[in-house]
Amino acid sequence: MAQAAKRVVKIRADEYYDRRETRSAAARQKAQLAALQALIEHAKKASPYYRDILKGVRPAAITSLAALAKLPVTRKSDLAPRQKAKPPLGGLEGARPSEIANYFQSPGPLYEAYGRPNAKAKDPWRFARAMWAAGCRPGDLVHNTFSYHLTPAGRMTEGSAHAIGCPVFPAGIGNTELQLDAIAQLRPKVYCGTPSFLKILLEKGAELGRPTASLKAGLVGGEALPPSLRAELKAKGVAVLQSYGTAELGLIAYESPALEGMILDEDVIVEIVRPGTGDPVAPGEVGEVVVTVLANPAYPMIRFATGDLSAILPGVSPCGRTAPRIRGWMGRADQTTKVKGMFITPGQIAQVMARHPEITRARLEVTSENNLDAMTLRIEVQGAVDTGAVAASLQAVCKLRGAIAVAAAGSLPNDGKVIADLRSYQ
Incomplete structure (x- = not known):
């Protein structure tokens, strides 16, 4: 050959x-x-x-x-x-x-x-x-x-x-x-x-x-x-x-x-x-x-x-x-993820949750659309929640804006992930 x-x-x-x-x-x-x-x-x-x-x-x-x-x-x-x-x-x-x-x-x-x-x-x-x-x-x-x-x-x-x-x-x-x-x-x-x-x-x-x-x-x-x-x-x-x-x-x-x-x-x-x-x-x-x-x-x-x-x-x-x-x-060897040049850590998501006790579970999903990073914090809550306040907390802690999506109780994956990087690198 x-x-x-x-x-x-x-x-x-x-x-x-x-x-x-x-x-x-x-x-x-x-x-x-x-x-x-x-x-x-x-x-x-x-x-x-x-x-x-x-x-x-x-x-x-x-x-x-x-x-x-x-x-x-x-x-x-x-x-x-x-x-x-x-x-x-x-x-x-x-x-x-x-x-x-x-x-x-x-x-x-x-x-x-x-x-x-x-x-x-x-x-x-x-x-x-x-x-x-x-x-x-x-x-x-x-x-x-x-x-x-x-x-x-x-x-x-x-x-x-x-x-x-x-x-x-x-x-x-x-x-x-x-x-x-x-x-x-x-x-x-x-x-x-x-x-x-x-x-x-x-x-x-x-x-x-x-x-x-x-x-x-x-x-x-x-x-x-x-x-x-x-x-x-x-x-x-x-x-x-x-x-x-x-x-x-x-x-x-x-x-x-x-x-x-x-x-x-x-x-x-x-x-x-x-x-x-x-x-x-x-x-x-x-x-x-x-x-x-x-x-x-x-x-x-x-x-x-x-x-x-x-x-x-x-x-x-x-x-x-x-x-x-x-x-x-x-x-990453851990779940720390880089979004728009900034590192986002599981500890930061925990800080956001601590500011809002009504959040029972949270999962940050990082995506890319038209080659621009975006992030959405999906949350399960007990009782009412002010998503605007949660979004403000996310920006204050992570220094980046992100969307907030309320998920049904028990619907977030039980896989241990606090941060899910869903971007394609192909």
Whole structure:
């Protein structure tokens, strides 16, 4: 049987952000293990949390990924109670307050810290690598619609754009018509934000006769990018690639024009483990994403369990980047779900119920219509209920609007799910 022809991807002269993207696997592992040893040594000295959980660990003894896999896992779900008990960061901080550039808040609430950019770390969040792969080059104006309020996404991508040498319009979220005015006047080339908001901008611009044709490239994240939405955005003139990151970790992985999986950032070590444990799964098996960040000593993250599901892909990308690849975000190991770029947790639904004792059972259903996320809280109640008040509580707790539907007693599925993600990712 004849073998299928290998896909060839044309590589431009300025394809790569730096030489590290094409180094050998052996060179990468050697450099990363050296950085890991230095990180562990620093964390044990600077962080009370790591001093405790890594007691007895000799940094010099961590000479392989197998040795790394024996270290304790820090779970995202454990951060909120730890931070509340020992503010500001639960003892995980690895720098003095004078060395911190920003503290951020994420849903939970959780808090994160990033050190000040400097000559050795001009891009602490490391999204520049992903932005470069998406087509961002020095001098390109970036229209950044990630939030600048409380959460870090806006500042993360802005700092990375600056590291490339790009000016940024800090649009943030909302104010669609004002943003269209800015696009018409400033003519940005690159969009950063969620794919659904890019769709809204392009459609509203067409409806109002506002020019958006300057936008040619985009780095999107914060929510799923179905193939149908990617194709729709491309048909409207904007070629987008995805990034995968979190507030605690910065960039984890990103797409290249080859569109074959997501390439791991050069400053992270990613393990795929059996959910709820720290045990690596077999190559190619779906498991929980556990990340060690080698480039943010101000807030060390060593074997941080994200709660996200993915799997390692075999081989390397046809684009020539040699770092390992993952299949991308494949859901959550728990029921936490991302809607319009915001995490919604079972605990938040419990908070809504606590505000309305008449609710006896609740189930949040997340759907997508025309590639736009929507959520409906289905509730069983005892007696009368003010659905408007429940909707207000849902928005106050989750920071997103949702519909309220009263269900007959005993009609909600008895499957243990507080959040049901009914979206299709095909």
